[in-house]
Amino acid sequence: MAESYRIEGALNEPGHLLGFASIGLLVLLLVAAFQSGIETGPIRPGTGTVLLGVYVMAWGFMFLASYFYSHKSFFFRALIWVCERLSFPASRAMALFYFVLAFVVGGATILAGLGLL
Numbered sequence: 001m002a003e004s005y006r007i008e009g010a011l012n013e014p015g016h017l018l019g020f021a022s023i024g025l026l027v028l029l030l031v032a033a034f035q036s037g038i039e040t041g042p043i044r045p046g047t048g049t050v051l052l053g054v055y056v057m058a059w060g061f062m063f064l065a066s067y068f069y070s071h072k073s074f075f076f077r078a079l080i081w082v083c084e085r086l087s088f089p090a091s092r093a094m095a096l097f098y099f100v101l102a103f104v105v106g107g108a109t110i111l112a113g114l115g116l117l
Contacts, residue, residue: 015073022062022075029055049113053106060102067095 033055036048043049066079083094111117 012071012077013073015075019073019075022065022073026055026058026062029058043109043112045113045115047113050110051113053109053111053113055106056102056109057106060099060106063095063102064099067092067099 029051033048033051036051037046038048038052062076063079063083066076066083070076070080080092080095083098084090084092087094108117
């Protein structure tokens with residue numbers, strides 16, 4: 001039987017399918033970026049750089065989802081745990097900061113990959 005927990009008034013779900021799908025998406029994007037030929041050193045225009053930017057932005061969206069839906073999956077709860085215990089200042093709102101940070105860095109990487117930056 002699946003175990004459920006109650007935190008902050010919401011019934012936590014195990015969310016195995018959502019969690020593994022989220023992790024799978026991140027792995028897929030990272031592998032696609034490496035297969036497309038990203039290189040160490042300065043950022044150069046190319047498909048690999050664009051995919052790397054999408055990968056970084058996907059991490060940001062995972063943190064955003066964890067802020068609102070941490071009760072839906074073990075993976076989102078783990079990301080919130082990082083925000084609440086390993087961040088400074090330690091708070092749930094750090095998930096929003098990480099989202100904005102990943103969105104800006106990923107967006108800049110995508111623009112550089114397209115040759116616009």
